[in-house]
Amino acid sequence: MSLALHCFVAFIGGLCFLVILCKKQRSAILPPGPPGDPLVGHLLRMPATDSALIFHEWSKTYGEVMHLEVLGRTMIILDSYRAAVDILDKRGSIYSDRPKFIVYELVGWKPALAFLQYGKQYNKHRQMHQSYLSRHKAEDFKSMQTQEARTLVRNLIESTPDKYEKFLSRFATGIITQIVAGHRITSNDDPYLRLSDMIAQAITEMGPPGGSPLDFFPILQHFPPWFPGAHHVGVVRAWRSTMQELYDYPLRAISTLRPQLIFILWQKVGEALPSFILAQLEQTAQSEDDEDLKGAAAAMFAAGESTTWGTLAVFVLAMILHPECQAKAQKEIDSVVGDLRLPDFKDRGNLPFVECILQETLRWNPALPLGVPHRVMEDDVYRGMFIPKGSLVFANIRGMSLDEAVYSDPKSFFPERFLPKPAGKGEPHFSNVAFGFGRRICSGQYVADNSVWIAISSILASSNISNALDENGHVIVPESKFTDGLVKQVISIAVTPNHN
Numbered sequence: 001m002s003l004a005l006h007c008f009v010a011f012i013g014g015l016c017f018l019v020i021l022c023k024k025q026r027s028a029i030l031p032p033g034p035p036g037d038p039l040v041g042h043l044l045r046m047p048a049t050d051s052a053l054i055f056h057e058w059s060k061t062y063g064e065v066m067h068l069e070v071l072g073r074t075m076i077i078l079d080s081y082r083a084a085v086d087i088l089d090k091r092g093s094i095y096s097d098r099p100k101f102i103v104y105e106l107v108g109w110k111p112a113l114a115f116l117q118y119g120k121q122y123n124k125h126r127q128m129h130q131s132y133l134s135r136h137k138a139e140d141f142k143s144m145q146t147q148e149a150r151t152l153v154r155n156l157i158e159s160t161p162d163k164y165e166k167f168l169s170r171f172a173t174g175i176i177t178q179i180v181a182g183h184r185i186t187s188n189d190d191p192y193l194r195l196s197d198m199i200a201q202a203i204t205e206m207g208p209p210g211g212s213p214l215d216f217f218p219i220l221q222h223f224p225p226w227f228p229g230a231h232h233v234g235v236v237r238a239w240r241s242t243m244q245e246l247y248d249y250p251l252r253a254i255s256t257l258r259p260q261l262i263f264i265l266w267q268k269v270g271e272a273l274p275s276f277i278l279a280q281l282e283q284t285a286q287s288e289d290d291e292d293l294k295g296a297a298a299a300m301f302a303a304g305e306s307t308t309w310g311t312l313a314v315f316v317l318a319m320i321l322h323p324e325c326q327a328k329a330q331k332e333i334d335s336v337v338g339d340l341r342l343p344d345f346k347d348r349g350n351l352p353f354v355e356c357i358l359q360e361t362l363r364w365n366p367a368l369p370l371g372v373p374h375r376v377m378e379d380d381v382y383r384g385m386f387i388p389k390g391s392l393v394f395a396n397i398r399g400m401s402l403d404e405a406v407y408s409d410p411k412s413f414f415p416e417r418f419l420p421k422p423a424g425k426g427e428p429h430f431s432n433v434a435f436g437f438g439r440r441i442c443s444g445q446y447v448a449d450n451s452v453w454i455a456i457s458s459i460l461a462s463s464n465i466s467n468a469l470d471e472n473g474h475v476i477v478p479e480s481k482f483t484d485g486l487v488k489q490v491i492s493i494a495v496t497p498n499h500n
């Protein structure tokens with residue numbers, strides 16, 4: 001090749017390189033977002049409450065992929081199902097990390113699947129969860145869940161309205177303790193109920209993961225709680241021992257079975273009820289994995305309890321506010337199941353309207369409005385928008401539930417929207433959204449879906465949910481007010497036996 005040709009090729013190569021570089025720089029534009037302030041970015045504009053709803057409002061101006069900057073940390077808000085699937089599902093290999101949640105770690109929430117960074121330990125925990133909570137394995141829990149739902153309706157009917165929240169929570173806790181530790185709750189002073197109350201309180205005080213000043217300035221952990229911005233230091237001190245108990249208690253309670261376990265392995269007999277902990281102990285039978293086992297069990301307990309009972313509380317509220325939906329579902333149950341027995345999982349396929357109520361409950365007020373943030377592990381470009389490595393990526397589940405392009409009149413509770421046309425509107429089920437996305441999708445989704453369905457169908461079949469009365473006999477109309485994560489207000493309800 002002549003010198004001139006060499007020069008020509010080098011010139012063209014250089015030109016191509018420059019064009020690619022310029023193109024990359026031009027395209028390396030962050031997604032749109034509201035204007036921020038110098039240095040602190042959007043810090044002063046961040047909503048104190050209802051962030052998912054406010055982000056959704058902003059996204060009407062800035063689009064389904066929006067960017068915010070808080071003290072140098074990039075946040076990407078995904079406000080449409082399409083964007084969440086494209087990014088978190090289809091590009092899961094780089095979008096499955098979690099940021100460090102300093103407050104949760106300091107309080108002792110470690111190792112816990114929901115907060116583990118992507119890597120070897122995450123894989124181990126995810127595998128432990130998946131092997132015990134898979135769609136197939138969830139079948140094994142159905143009869144236990146049915147039994148717990150029967151106990152729930154009996155408790156609701158026999159007690160007074162001030163106890164209803166407790167019983168919904170006991171239902172959710174009772175299922176998790178049986179799955180995790182093979183422990184059946186039979187009394188209101190069960191240690192697991194006490195623990196679950198305390199964990200709920202701790203979660204409320206710790207606030208949304210990643211949202212405290214400590215998460216932005218870890219140095220604050222070395223300051224006293226009275227120091228501006230160091231309030232969470234006090235929260236950490238207050239709840240550390242409770243969190244330790246959540247980790248230690250289930251294994252301690254079951255460890256009395258360890259000698260029996262050896263016996264089981266030899267003799268294949270024993271008195272222990274099957275459980276996640278026991279199954280893991282049978283596999284490993286050695287204590288160096290105990291920390292991982294404690295963490296995996298605690299994660300199921302903490303992630304599965306408040307979400308399930310919070311969803312049931314939303315259902316109860318919806319039924320009070322929409323008695324016509326309740327009556328329609330009860331009519332369907334009566335015609336399919338009759339009044340001699342309660343619905344069972346085998347009836348599920350024949351109860352399309354009950355299914356719609358479940359889907360609408362998940363959609364109308366999702367238990368985790370902003371999910372749990374993912375962290376992107378590499379620079380990425382999505383539809384010409386640059387998403388820098390290290391950004392926190394939030395699936396705005398609440399925003400997706402209000403997407404007018406998908407759900408008509410989205411603020412209304414309207415279960416018929418899911419029925420196929422022409423009876424309904426043929427809108428997509430919400431369980432594809434409510435449990436999150438990609439490799440970090442809720443590991444308990446099948447168990448949760450079954451728990452909520454059997455509870456809803458059993459309550460509808462056996463009770464009428466209606467407004468409670470105040471001391472003067474006047475109807476109390478509950479407010480539909482929610483926090484960012486869980487149901488905020490105490491719901492005043494009355495459940496009466498159904499004689500229809």
Ligand code: HEM
Pocket residue numbers: 113114115116126129133176299300301303304305307308311367368371372373374395434435436437438439440441442443444445447448449452
């Ligand atoms: C109606 C009830 C429930 C709802 C609405 C719900 C929703 C969610 C959501 C939105 C996420 C975040 C997913 C993401 O990062 O994209 C999640 C994660 C998780 N959920 Fe659930 N969940 C429920 C019940 C349960 C139950 C019963 C369990 C356990 C038995 C459970 C265990 C977990 C765990 C361990 C994670 C973290 C997974 C990971 O980071 O890899 N959840 N859930």
